Amino acid sequence: GENVEQHPSTLSVQEGDSAVIKCTYSDSASNYFPWYKQELGKRPQLIIDIRSNVGEKKDQRIAVTLNKTAKHFSLHITETQPEDSAVYFCAATPPVDKIIFGKGTRLHILP
């Protein structure tokens, strides 16, 4: 079945620097790749997503890139701020009505 690998599991960056989280997926039929952010004590919420007919999408300080050939997608956060500290989950959607999540990356923004 579909599998999503996410790296790193923990990431610490200085405030103002960039953060990159990488994911790979196994099912080449996957066509929708959302990213969720879960702040401490709160529910996961969608922050950005990309569909397989697009290579890159940007929303202010966050961007996602997709390489369908390599089955690889990444989340980029620029100019990191304290409120970016959270757990981030990547996900892939195979041709069924469910989402396969990666195991998550805990991002720490250091002052």
Next chain:
Amino acid sequence: DVKVTQSSRYLVKRTGEKVFLECVQDMDHENMFWYRQDPGLGLRLIYFSYDVKMKEKGDIPEGYSVSREKKERFSLILESASTNQTSMYLCASSQRRPFNEQFFGPGTRLTVL
């Protein structure tokens, strides 16, 4: 505003008890999901449902069952709670593909003593 609610934020039960966790969504979503979240293991799918009275096993269905009698409500049942079921349980709902962003409930932290 999409609302997914769960019946309890915190629950403490004893080993062997039958436990019901309820989830309600108000956006007429077809799909509903139950996950458990444990440190380092991410979100693991227990069961999901794509229609009333329909259910599909996820990755870790053992020890759990579900019920979906109405479109807006999806219940998770622990037939005989065990200590290894102590966890955070998250419910989610979504429309059918391709617009299947998942909306999560606030979670229920279940402790089994």
